[in-house]
Amino acid sequence: MDFFKKIFGTPEPERKEEPQPAETLETAQGEEDKPEEGGGTMATVKEMEKLLAQVVKDNGLEGAVIADVEGLPIASYLPADLDEDEIAAASAAILAISDSKLSESGKGNVAQVSIEAENGYLVVKPIKEEYVVSVLAPKDAKLGIILSAVRSIEKKI
Amino acid sequence: MRRSEAMMERLKALNEKRKNGELSAREYYKGLMDLLMELANSLQEENISEEDVKKQIPLLKVFITEQIKKMAGRGN
Numbered sequence: 694m695d696f697f698k699k700i701f702g703t704p705e706p707e708r709k710e711e712p713q714p715a716e717t718l719e720t721a722q723g724e725e726d727k728p729e730e731g732g733g734t735m736a737t738v739k740e741m742e743k744l745l746a747q748v749v750k751d752n753g754l755e756g757a758v759i760a761d762v763e764g765l766p767i768a769s770y771l772p773a774d775l776d777e778d779e780i781a782a783a784s785a786a787i788l789a790i791s792d793s794k795l796s797e798s799g800k801g802n803v804a805q806v807s808i809e810a811e812n813g814y815l816v817v818k819p820i821k822e823e824y825v826v827s828v829l830a831p832k833d834a835k836l837g838i839i840l841s842a843v844r845s846i847e848k849k850i
Numbered sequence: 851m852r853r854s855e856a857m858m859e860r861l862k863a864l865n866e867k868r869k870n871g872e873l874s875a876r877e878y879y880k881g882l883m884d885l886l887m888e889l890a891n892s893l894q895e896e897n898i899s900e901e902d903v904k905k906q907i908p909l910l911k912v913f914i915t916e917q918i919k920k921m922a923g924r925g926n
Contacts (some may be wrong), residue, residue: 785908
């Protein structure tokens with residue numbers, strides 16, 4: 694399903710039981726457990742996917758993606774009908790536009806972007822200047838819970 | 851006049867004409883696309899930093915992806 698349609702106008706879809714594996718350079722090369730280059734405490738793509746699945750389930754969210762600053766997905770846990778490539782690219786783009794304009798306005802770098810739509814939320818946060826974390830949440834989710842969930846992902850990456 | 855200044859003037863002229871109702875949405879779109887093509891050609895020759903390139907990539911990808919999908923939706 695089109696990412697924007699999902700965010701701005703359709704009900705929550707069914708979710709796959711297991712995390713949706715992200716196609717990354719590491720996984721494509723059969724090096725799933727290889728530590729991320731320049732990574733901190735969070736070492737592997739598999740661990741990132743487990744973390745996202747746990748945070749999504751524990752907080753009643755719909756999905757989450759970790760991407761690099763170019764908008765390429767590294768790890769994700771998403772409903773089956775959402776495209777991780779599109780969400781990763783859109784999130785990085787939203788962040789890039791916000792960061793550029795707010796920096797120009799003297800507000801400094803963006804800490805996070807929260808978007809409330811008709812049927813839910815999208816929260817995007819840059820992490821360590823290397824990653825972009827985005828979280829999708831349903832309309833009835835509490836923003837405080839969503840932000841707390843994003844911070845918990847940040848702490849473990 | 852530098853290329854960037856010339857393109858900025860064209861952009862401002864397009865914006866002004868649209869605001870004044872001299873251009874339809876379609877004409878405005880066409881003008882912006884023409885400017886985009888010229889800009890894209892110019893940027894190919896620019897020495898853009900790695901950091902800037904990385905920041906620009908997501909925007910390009912979203913724009914390109916959306917446009918290709920819309921083209922497909924129109925049957926092209």
